[in-house]
Amino acid sequence: xxxxxFDAGESVAPADLEEAAEALREAAxxxxxxxxxxxxxxxxxxxxxxxxxxxxxxxxxxRIVEYAPADMTVTVEAGLTxxxxxxxxxxxxQRLALDPPLATAATLGGLLATNAFGxxxxxxxxxxxxxxxxxxxxxDGARVRGGGKVVKNVAGFDLPKxxxxxxxxxxxxxxxxxxxxxxxxxxxxxxVADCEAARVRALCRASVAAQLEPAALLALRAGGxxxxxxxxxxxxxxxxEQAARFARLAxxxxxxxxxxxxxxxxxxxxREARVHGSVRLRLAAPPSALETLDRAALxxxxxxxxxxxxxxxxxxxxxxxGGFPADPAAAVxxxxxxxxxxxxxxxxxxxxEAAGDVAQxxxxxxxxxxxxxxxAQLKARFDPERRLNRGRFLGNL
Amino acid sequence: MQDLAEAVPxxxxxxxxFAPIVGARHCITEPSELRxxxxxxxxxxxxxxxxxxxxxxxxxxxxxxxxxxxxxxxxVARGSGTGLSGxxxxxxxxxxxxxxxxxxxxxxxxxxxxxxxxxGVINLDVSRAIAxxxxxxxxxxxxxxxCSIGGNVAENSGGAHCLKYGFTVxxxxxxxxxxxxxxxxELGGEHADALGYDLMSVLVGSEGMLGIxxxxxxxxxxxxxxxxxxxxxxxxxxxxxxxxSSIVAHGIVPAAVEMxxxxxxxxxxxxxxxxxxxxxxxxxxxxxxxxxxEVEHTAxxxxxxxxxxGALEVxxxxxxxxxxLMWKGRKGAFAAMGRISPNYYVQDGVIPRSEISRVLRxxxxxxxxxxxxxxxxxxxxxxxxxxxxxxxxxxxxEARRAEEVSGEILRICIRYGGxxxxxxxxxxxxxxxxxxxxxDRDLETMHWVRCAFDPTRSLNPGKVFPTPRLCGDVPxxxxxxxxxxxxxxxxG
Numbered sequence: 001x002x003x004x005x006f007d008a009g010e011s012v013a014p015a016d017l018e019e020a021a022e023a024l025r026e027a028a029x030x031x032x033x034x035x036x037x038x039x040x041x042x043x044x045x046x047x048x049x050x051x052x053x054x055x056x057x058x059x060x061x062x063r064i065v066e067y068a069p070a071d072m073t074v075t076v077e078a079g080l081t082x083x084x085x086x087x088x089x090x091x092x093x094q095r096l097a098l099d100p101p102l103a104t105a106a107t108l109g110g111l112l113a114t115n116a117f118g119x120x121x122x123x124x125x126x127x128x129x130x131x132x133x134x135x136x137x138x139x140d141g142a143r144v145r146g147g148g149k150v151v152k153n154v155a156g157f158d159l160p161k162x163x164x165x166x167x168x169x170x171x172x173x174x175x176x177x178x179x180x181x182x183x184x185x186x187x188x189x190x191x192v193a194d195c196e197a198a199r200v201r202a203l204c205r206a207s208v209a210a211q212l213e214p215a216a217l218l219a220l221r222a223g224g225x226x227x228x229x230x231x232x233x234x235x236x237x238x239x240x241e242q243a244a245r246f247a248r249l250a251x252x253x254x255x256x257x258x259x260x261x262x263x264x265x266x267x268x269x270x271r272e273a274r275v276h277g278s279v280r281l282r283l284a285a286p287p288s289a290l291e292t293l294d295r296a297a298l299x300x301x302x303x304x305x306x307x308x309x310x311x312x313x314x315x316x317x318x319x320x321x322g323g324f325p326a327d328p329a330a331a332v333x334x335x336x337x338x339x340x341x342x343x344x345x346x347x348x349x350x351x352x353e354a355a356g357d358v359a360q361x362x363x364x365x366x367x368x369x370x371x372x373x374x375x376a377q378l379k380a381r382f383d384p385e386r387r388l389n390r391g392r393f394l395g396n397l
Numbered sequence: 398m399q400d401l402a403e404a405v406p407x408x409x410x411x412x413x414x415f416a417p418i419v420g421a422r423h424c425i426t427e428p429s430e431l432r433x434x435x436x437x438x439x440x441x442x443x444x445x446x447x448x449x450x451x452x453x454x455x456x457x458x459x460x461x462x463x464x465x466x467x468x469x470x471x472x473v474a475r476g477s478g479t480g481l482s483g484x485x486x487x488x489x490x491x492x493x494x495x496x497x498x499x500x501x502x503x504x505x506x507x508x509x510x511x512x513x514x515x516x517g518v519i520n521l522d523v524s525r526a527i528a529x530x531x532x533x534x535x536x537x538x539x540x541x542x543x544c545s546i547g548g549n550v551a552e553n554s555g556g557a558h559c560l561k562y563g564f565t566v567x568x569x570x571x572x573x574x575x576x577x578x579x580x581x582x583e584l585g586g587e588h589a590d591a592l593g594y595d596l597m598s599v600l601v602g603s604e605g606m607l608g609i610x611x612x613x614x615x616x617x618x619x620x621x622x623x624x625x626x627x628x629x630x631x632x633x634x635x636x637x638x639x640x641x642s643s644i645v646a647h648g649i650v651p652a653a654v655e656m657x658x659x660x661x662x663x664x665x666x667x668x669x670x671x672x673x674x675x676x677x678x679x680x681x682x683x684x685x686x687x688x689x690x691e692v693e694h695t696a697x698x699x700x701x702x703x704x705x706x707g708a709l710e711v712x713x714x715x716x717x718x719x720x721x722l723m724w725k726g727r728k729g730a731f732a733a734m735g736r737i738s739p740n741y742y743v744q745d746g747v748i749p750r751s752e753i754s755r756v757l758r759x760x761x762x763x764x765x766x767x768x769x770x771x772x773x774x775x776x777x778x779x780x781x782x783x784x785x786x787x788x789x790x791x792x793x794x795e796a797r798r799a800e801e802v803s804g805e806i807l808r809i810c811i812r813y814g815g816x817x818x819x820x821x822x823x824x825x826x827x828x829x830x831x832x833x834x835x836x837d838r839d840l841e842t843m844h845w846v847r848c849a850f851d852p853t854r855s856l857n858p859g860k861v862f863p864t865p866r867l868c869g870d871v872p873x874x875x876x877x878x879x880x881x882x883x884x885x886x887x888x889g
Contacts, residue, residue: 071750072645125567126590144841146839146842150780150814152747152819155834158566162595165590165595182648183648238691242691284589317588348586371596378594378596382845395593
């Protein structure tokens, strides 16, 4: 869990969407700033809000508005946790194909606002690929919607995707509609232990070349090496064949792939690495620059952090690292160097959680994108008084 | 800055303005030559632009936009002009920026699975260029042999295989964009998620109203190891619809599932010569793809399900040539309508997949009441209907009745919780229905997005939004550009 919390003047927990809209209308009429709180798992992301007059908690907004198993779509209120949703979908053999850590605490609203994801992103994409509709409560308290409840729809501008990763600075996510996927009938998890970064990259490439379609690839960093985990999902005949072929690819590269028990193992390994440390980072680079990510970012960061843990999604070029830096100045310097190295290859480094001197010493996001002026315009149109999560977003929007 | 909002520039003025930017050959002001650009695939509505400018680079697009802005001219970007909703319909007091000359694939990065391409590149040419390396570009609108990537981005084009692989928006990760003020901006992130708001996603499908894409970075996918296709016929669309639902309920995600009703089959057989039976009520054409063993399993399971759902016959193509012929039949369906009717309206509505049978019956009853026939050929897997309302323009009143039926079909889609467009876009054709699908506040919120990008509303005015809206000033430190005050009138 995040160690961060917001100090708010007032806290409200609306029992339904109309009460939530009323809370935002009330705040608008009194020019009060508003922040939102779901499961509180990613409060460290972004700058701390500059002022929180009203904290709107979504704990009471947990309804499943509509679930249409035959259409494989579901509409939920923002405060529903991912685990509660999956529990409801499971008896129908369906799931939301999203696997961030902390599914029991994290809410769909919070996951959307932070664009959270897990290792299955390699196969199913991120929330922008899964959301098909959204309803919002705007800064002025008006309830509006975009997209719809059908999976294919190009009517109007794509407000649902615009909300993904916006950290609640354009409006409060009230409900969201997602496309669902079938639960796999069978899974296979394989591990290739003790790989160097170059071998991780080579095995990823070989897997693509062999036309294998893993559901997830995850490399845990330990002692400067990685143990690469590959997950196959599908029907028994398919996963058995894919796993056997991947094992042969590993063997051909001089390594051995051993079978592990179950997908729960993968989730646990991912969580242990990602939900760890007083300072946490998300790093990104092109998959072809995996060695840069390894040598110019993870290696020096590991040296500057105490008890560091890191996990890599190699086919996505994304890594997460956390630890307890004993020397904040050294950690700040290492983060700066790693960020420069990643930005030089087209990647980035986001500080997803930090405290004390480290938080003071580094910007959470790094270099502003060239489109920042447009983003500022967008914010100004949606929230002209800058009352929603004031200052928390990129560029203190 | 000149304010010429009232004066319509002459051909000579326009040539003097734009020819120095793109060269005289690429600046069209002759009325006879302008006729080519009067409409896109929505041929019933025509507007002659003042000029057509054909730039060859991002810099030329930017200079063209700046020049148009100096003269307060509206700007309509155009790719191949195959759009079916009038998204590239010109504006009378405006220019068309045609991007057909920007037709190069600038680079392909196989390891990172990305290609950087110019907007005038033809959709199918992307896949053709990389097929030898075992890769392809997934979005496959039926017009893919002629439509351009720039147009695909503007309309968020789909296609048969978006059931499994998603739409254009799921495949475009970054773009170089010329904004309404002529500034050049990079959106999205070539590899990792871009920081900040997801402007890339909102640009895709914005129908040319937020910016002009001059380069796009798209995902390219490894060709699946195996594709299995089958064609199955049914007594009626009810059994075919049940079959689709049942396949999906068994946990199978087909790459594509297309349905054709009896009338569509008749037209396709007449036009393409495929040997499909004419005494059936409906047919399904389905692809499953992926790793070999997985596909062998799912294909066998799907055939079994089709049989248990009452399929009259299931055909599996014996080779790639036969498979290609089956798909050619499906992709040529719209064009085939000419064999069974002098005229037709193409509609594009979406409903929840589970409602297919009921909605098709309602559509048939509606058409029957008006004495018209409707052929259906559509993406059944995602509930994206393409009813083709057949009529004879020579019969007085029939065109009007067909248009009414076509519009009423959209209302049925809305009533069933669907949408007025799944892939053709709103454009000029369906703007009037947007107010039935969305509330005024919803549209106002979408309009804010437009104002953030284009406060003067110079880019493709009159599309998507049903009623005119002004942008107004942005309060606070974000000062509007001075030329905003010379903004254009007109719907939207």
